[in-house]
Amino acid sequence: MELLPFSNRSRHSDFWAVKNVSFSVAAGEILGIVGPNGSGKSTVLQIVSGIIRPTAGRVSVEGRVAALLELGAGFNPEFSGRENVFLNSEIMGVPRGQTESIFPQIQAFADIGAFIDRPVKEYSSGMYVRLAFATAIHVNPDVLIVDEALAVGDAIFANRCLQKLEDLKKQNVTILFVSHDLGLVKRLCHRAILMVKGEIVAQGTPNEVVNRYVGLVHERDGSPEETKPLIGNFRHGDAASRIVSAAILNQDGEETTSIRSGERVTVRIRARFDRAVEDPMVGMLIRNRLGIEIFGTNTRIEHIELGTFSAADVLEIDFHFLCQLTRQDYTLTVATQHSDGASQDWLDDVLQFSVVDEREKAGVANLATEVSWRVSHGAETLIEK
Numbered sequence: 588m589e590l591l592p593f594s595n596r597s598r599h600s601d602f603w604a605v606k607n608v609s610f611s612v613a614a615g616e617i618l619g620i621v622g623p624n625g626s627g628k629s630t631v632l633q634i635v636s637g638i639i640r641p642t643a644g645r646v647s648v649e650g651r652v653a654a655l656l657e658l659g660a661g662f663n664p665e666f667s668g669r670e671n672v673f674l675n676s677e678i679m680g681v682p683r684g685q686t687e688s689i690f691p692q693i694q695a696f697a698d699i700g701a702f703i704d705r706p707v708k709e710y711s712s713g714m715y716v717r718l719a720f721a722t723a724i725h726v727n728p729d730v731l732i733v734d735e736a737l738a739v740g741d742a743i744f745a746n747r748c749l750q751k752l753e754d755l756k757k758q759n760v761t762i763l764f765v766s767h768d769l770g771l772v773k774r775l776c777h778r779a780i781l782m783v784k785g786e787i788v789a790q791g792t793p794n795e796v797v798n799r800y801v802g803l804v805h806e807r808d809g810s811p812e813e814t815k816p817l818i819g820n821f822r823h824g825d826a827a828s829r830i831v832s833a834a835i836l837n838q839d840g841e842e843t844t845s846i847r848s849g850e851r852v853t854v855r856i857r858a859r860f861d862r863a864v865e866d867p868m869v870g871m872l873i874r875n876r877l878g879i880e881i882f883g884t885n886t887r888i889e890h891i892e893l894g895t896f897s898a899a900d901v902l903e904i905d906f907h908f909l910c911q912l913t914r915q916d917y918t919l920t921v922a923t924q925h926s927d928g929a930s931q932d933w934l935d936d937v938l939q940f941s942v943v944d945e946r947e948k949a950g951v952a953n954l955a956t957e958v959s960w961r962v963s964h965g966a967e968t969l970i971e972k
Contacts, residue, residue: 588713604630605785609644614729615759619776619793620798621769627785628765632656632732635763650729650761651679664708668699668718671707681726689725696721696747717744724751729756734765749775769797773878794878795821798935824930827864828896828923832857833937835919846910848944848953854906858923858932859898867893869904869929872920873912874936881917881951885924911953915945 605627612618620628633639634646638652654661661678662671673692674688694703697712697717707715723731733752752775755762766772772779772793779796781789781803789799802823836853837843846852854871870885884906886893896902918936925931944953 591801592742603785605634605782608782608785608787610780610787612761612763614761616778617756617762617776619772619779619796620763620782621767621772621779621796622782622911623804625784626782628782629656629734630785631835632763632765633728648730651727652730652732653679653723653726653728654732654734655716655723656732656734662707662715662719665706666880667705668697668703668707668710671787672718672722675722677897679726679728686726688775693721693725694720698726698744698753702931714742720748724755725845728760730761730763732763735767770879773797794936797878801935802930802933821935822933824923824932827862827925828858828860828867829929830858830921830923830932830934830937831857831901833919833921833934835938835940844938845942846912846940846942848910848912848914848942849955850910852908852910854919854921855903855906855907856921856923857901857903860898860900862898864895864925864931865895866926866929867902868924868926869893869902870922870924871906872922874918876916876918881912883920887920887926906937906963910942911955912942913948913951913953914946915943915951916941927964 608627608631610618620631622628626822630639632639632654633656635648636652636656638654638656661675663674666674667918669690672690673683673686677683697714697720699702699714699717702710704713707718710718749771751760755773762775764772764776776793779791779793780787781796781800783803789796791799798821802821825842832855834842835844835846836855837846838851842854848967856869856871858869868885868887870883872883873881875881887903893902917940919938919940920933920935921937922933923931924933
């Protein structure tokens with residue numbers, strides 16, 4: 588209608604999927620991009636990979652780029668898996684002879700059996716991602732772009748992919764990584780950016796940016812303009828209550844920052860209410876030194892109803908548990924929340940504590956383990972040990 592000469596009304600509106608987005612990634616760096624759905628994360632990756640041309644500005648990428656974007660991108664559904672591997676390799680500039688030499692590795696990593704010679708339109712989403720991921724990582728990319736590729740597939744394949752990403756990290760491959768798995772972003776990435784409504788609202792270490800993102804999710808209005816400055820121990824909430832103290836107590840009831848593995852400990856949280864609140868929740872969360880969430884609980888999970896509080900009321904609550912963690916450093920996050928999950932006061936990584944143990948164990952969980960074993964001498968009866 589705007590084309591009609593007698594109409595002066597504007598009947599369209601401009602929509603910018605991304606705007607004023609500017610960042611650089613060094614060779615060998617892994618950059619995580621986080622943000623809510625519709626924030627422009629995937630659009631940024633499509634622009635970097637060359638699928639979409641930017642309306643304004645420029646993108647400079649050096650080296651061979653391999654991209655794992657939305658399901659279906661890059662593969663011809665009528666071609667077999669084998670044919671698509673060769674087609675994608677050629678598109679990325681890999682000589683056919685080189686693809687032939689690495690194809691057995693691709694086939695073994697994808698592990699889709701006889702389906703390698705079937706049209707990919709017959710594949711499940713998991714099989715598709717297996718083959719796409721295997722192809723992308725075996726063409727020796729200088730830049731790998733990954734958009735939620737690990738969200739599809741079983742746990743065994745996801746672990747295999749993680750191990751391969753760790754290998755690429757050691758080989759100084761540059762990786763742009765979009766994921767809603769915030770623990771994975773903390774584990775893999777050197778740096779992260781937070782996008783909201785097509786713009787970058789925070790940049791920094793993965794811990795800082797993920798904490799900022801969690802803060803935005805828990806804010807009632809979700810508006811990035813009203814959040815506090817980005818700091819290590821990010822604090823957010825509507826201040827209906829304020830946490831005035833948080834402490835870790837050993838089995839003797841003494842405050843400590845050093846806990847023995849297997850010891851019974853208490854996390855004590857004290858909060859003051861600044862206005863009337865009905866049925867609040869209080870929670871705690873333990874993270875390891877990589878920022879990965881190890882354990883968390885709250886009064887709702889524990890089936891504790893706290894009732895109604897008036898302004899100036901003070902609540903002191905204890906969480907008791909056996910510290911079945913391995914020897915390393917951890918942080919404690921504490922929070923008070925409304926019954927709908929919105930934050931009243933949330934303090935990220937408010938305390939750091941260490942778990943000590945004379946025995947070295949792998950992982951983070953120190954599960955109580957008993958060992959029994961048997962010996963068989965030829966056809967003799969098993970001897971219990």
